[in-house]
Amino acid sequence: MDIQERQDFLLAQSGDREAFGRLATSHWPALCQWLFGVSGCAHTAEDLAQEAFLRSWRHLARLRSAEAWRTWLFRTALHAYIDLSRRKSGKSLEGLAFASSAPGPEALAIAAETERALAVGLASLPAELRAALLLATQQGLPYAEAAAIQGVTEETARWRVYKARQLLLRMCFGPHEVPV
Amino acid sequence: MTPCETTRGWLLASPDELAPEVSQHVARCEACRETLARLNQIDQFARGIAPADASAGLEKLLTRLDEEPAAPALQAWAGWLPAERAARFVLAASLLAAVGLGWLLGRWPSTSAGPSQAVDYANLVTRAVEHDLQLSAAQTPDDRARVMLALSEDLRREMFRAAEQGQPDLEMLAALYQQTLAGGLDNNVRSAPADRRAALEAELAAALEHASREAQQLAPRLSSHTGAQVSLVGESARTAVDRWRRSHESPASETPVANGALARPETMLAMLVTRGSAIRSDADAVELSEHSAELAEQLMSSIVSASDQGQTEWAQQLSQQLPAVADRAAANLKVADAAVLSAEKRADLDRIAEQFDASTRAMEQKLERLPAPARAGIQRAIEASRFGRERAAQARQGHPAARAGGAKGPPGKAGGPPGLRKGKGADSDDQDEARREAKEQQRERIKERDE
Numbered sequence: 240m241d242i243q244e245r246q247d248f249l250l251a252q253s254g255d256r257e258a259f260g261r262l263a264t265s266h267w268p269a270l271c272q273w274l275f276g277v278s279g280c281a282h283t284a285e286d287l288a289q290e291a292f293l294r295s296w297r298h299l300a301r302l303r304s305a306e307a308w309r310t311w312l313f314r315t316a317l318h319a320y321i322d323l324s325r326r327k328s329g330k331s332l333e334g335l336a337f338a339s340s341a342p343g344p345e346a347l348a349i350a351a352e353t354e355r356a357l358a359v360g361l362a363s364l365p366a367e368l369r370a371a372l373l374l375a376t377q378q379g380l381p382y383a384e385a386a387a388i389q390g391v392t393e394e395t396a397r398w399r400v401y402k403a404r405q406l407l408l409r410m411c412f413g414p415h416e417v418p419v
Numbered sequence: 420m421t422p423c424e425t426t427r428g429w430l431l432a433s434p435d436e437l438a439p440e441v442s443q444h445v446a447r448c449e450a451c452r453e454t455l456a457r458l459n460q461i462d463q464f465a466r467g468i469a470p471a472d473a474s475a476g477l478e479k480l481l482t483r484l485d486e487e488p489a490a491p492a493l494q495a496w497a498g499w500l501p502a503e504r505a506a507r508f509v510l511a512a513s514l515l516a517a518v519g520l521g522w523l524l525g526r527w528p529s530t531s532a533g534p535s536q537a538v539d540y541a542n543l544v545t546r547a548v549e550h551d552l553q554l555s556a557a558q559t560p561d562d563r564a565r566v567m568l569a570l571s572e573d574l575r576r577e578m579f580r581a582a583e584q585g586q587p588d589l590e591m592l593a594a595l596y597q598q599t600l601a602g603g604l605d606n607n608v609r610s611a612p613a614d615r616r617a618a619l620e621a622e623l624a625a626a627l628e629h630a631s632r633e634a635q636q637l638a639p640r641l642s643s644h645t646g647a648q649v650s651l652v653g654e655s656a657r658t659a660v661d662r663w664r665r666s667h668e669s670p671a672s673e674t675p676v677a678n679g680a681l682a683r684p685e686t687m688l689a690m691l692v693t694r695g696s697a698i699r700s701d702a703d704a705v706e707l708s709e710h711s712a713e714l715a716e717q718l719m720s721s722i723v724s725a726s727d728q729g730q731t732e733w734a735q736q737l738s739q740q741l742p743a744v745a746d747r748a749a750a751n752l753k754v755a756d757a758a759v760l761s762a763e764k765r766a767d768l769d770r771i772a773e774q775f776d777a778s779t780r781a782m783e784q785k786l787e788r789l790p791a792p793a794r795a796g797i798q799r800a801i802e803a804s805r806f807g808r809e810r811a812a813q814a815r816q817g818h819p820a821a822r823a824g825g826a827k828g829p830p831g832k833a834g835g836p837p838g839l840r841k842g843k844g845a846d847s848d849d850q851d852e853a854r855r856e857a858k859e860q861q862r863e864r865i866k867e868r869d870e
């Protein structure tokens with residue numbers, strides 16, 4: 240986080256809505272992207288993100304720093320997703336409609352095929368593995384922060400990312416890829 | 420386990436950061452190279468996942484945010500300060516917090532301000548402590564508002580000076596200036612008696628409008644980023660004036676004053692240094708004593724820490740502030756001691772005096788290892804705190820003078836803080852009666868404790 244965001248955090252803590260608006264605008268894409276990856280649904284991601292931001296506004300005073308706020312924000316969003324999943328137990332969340340920005344129209348057919356396989360594979364992962372993998376790769380967060388967001392130890396966060404990659408290799412590229 | 424299996428285990432753990440021996444194996448082994456390529460595909464795919472357009476959701480969020488009630492920012496302090504006090508407190512604290520932050524973040528200048536230097540935090544701390552003393556002595560919201568204006572002007576002038584010298588990192592000063600106006604200054608103006616408020620606002624508005632004009636003149640000459648920060652300061656000044664004017668037009672629509680809670684450790688540290696800024700106009704003598712004694716203790720502890728960390732100049736600078744703060748603490752203790760207090764308040768005063776005594780004793784023990792310039796300031800503070808020490812000794816011995824108060828007359832000038840009764844006229848009988856009661860209560864408490 241840069242100094243501007245830290246300053247906005249302090250201002251937001253003192254009740255400045257505009258400063259919080261700037262923080263929200265800055266962190267909205269990342270949270271939405273992650274939630275989209277976790278939930279597989281753009282609408283769900285937006286709803287969850289909105290709730291997480293509003294909750295964080297109400298609890299700003301309890302947070303000690305801008306960094307702690309970001310962790311809290313992601314953790315709150317994850318809990319909201321877990322609650323939502325429980326309420327919809329047995330039903331999938333509208334299907335995982337991942338839309339990767341990586342390949343353009345000129346992408347090779349084989350690449351599109353791989354991507355479809357990866358989309359299906361990612362959707363098949365247990366949610367906690369998916370969340371961990373996306374925190375580490377998509378969001379580029381250190382394991383310590385990924386662990387704090389998920390409420391687990393750093394070691395567990397590492398293991399989840401490892402396991403997610405292992406399962407994706409197996410599902411998308413064949414069982415021979417997976418080491419013992 | 421084969422080398423390939425081992426290598427793939429490492430690849431799964433961290434495909435981005437491979438140890439040299441793993442990289443060497445991958446370079447030689449086609450199968451492992453392929454695994455690495457596939458893992459990179461997985462990570463690349465994960466990074467590329469994004470919803471098509473989430474901007475509508477953001478707009479909805481910002482709309483909903485406007486409808487949300489104000490964040491309960493002061494709750495974090497609920498157990499520590501009365502809410503009314505906390506709002507003012509947070510303001511002053513945050514000012515010094517950022518100054519403290521500057522130091523903590525390694526920006527502390529090694530010498531006094533000069534052309535090559537950016538923000539002169541050392542001078543700002545000096546001024547902030549002076550203002551803190553003024554705040555702890557001020558008895559009315561009007562006086563407090565004027566001190567807050569002076570503090571905001573210090574911040575603004577230093578920011579503008581640094582901006583003209585090309586210093587880019589002025590966001591913190593801009594934010595602090597905003598907070599000074601939106602918090603402490605505004606709070607005190609609103610607390611001013613109705614018959615004086617208009618005159619006070621006119622006086623302050625003149626200074627703020629001047630600040631706004633200076634910002635307008637300066638901003639175009641600066642880089643876009645710095646100019647934006649300076650404009651923000653000018654805008655804050657103008658907004659404060661507008662807000663007062665609007666509140667006259669429709670008093671019912673006054674918005675709650677921005678307040679805040681700063682909960683970082685470094686902020687807490689600075690918060691303690693500035694506790695004096697939170698004194699209410701109707702604070703009693705014991706509260707005043709506590710505030711000034713805590714400020715003195717905090718300064719002493721900061722001096723030792725700074726000295727231990729090799730921040731000799733910082734320790735020296737704080738030491739220069741300490742005598743005045745210690746004098747204030749000692750004077751406030753004397754005033755409180757002379758006041759008619761309830762048994763509970765008397766016990767509070769004993770506790771404050773004992774704590775102050777303990778702090779000065781701790782300082783004495785550490786005196787030898789402090790740098791010479793710091794020692795002089797500390798010595799002065801120790802002398803100033805002698806009264807607190809005597810008071811604490813009396814309290815420990817259950818000395819009647821320490822229990823019932825009034826053994827020493829209140830110092831000098833008339834018109835002490837509310838709750839204080841001074842002089843010997845018509846009130847002296849009441850005072851004697853109250854002292855007898857307090858003494859009796861104290862004896863009972865001691866008896867109960869001994870039993």
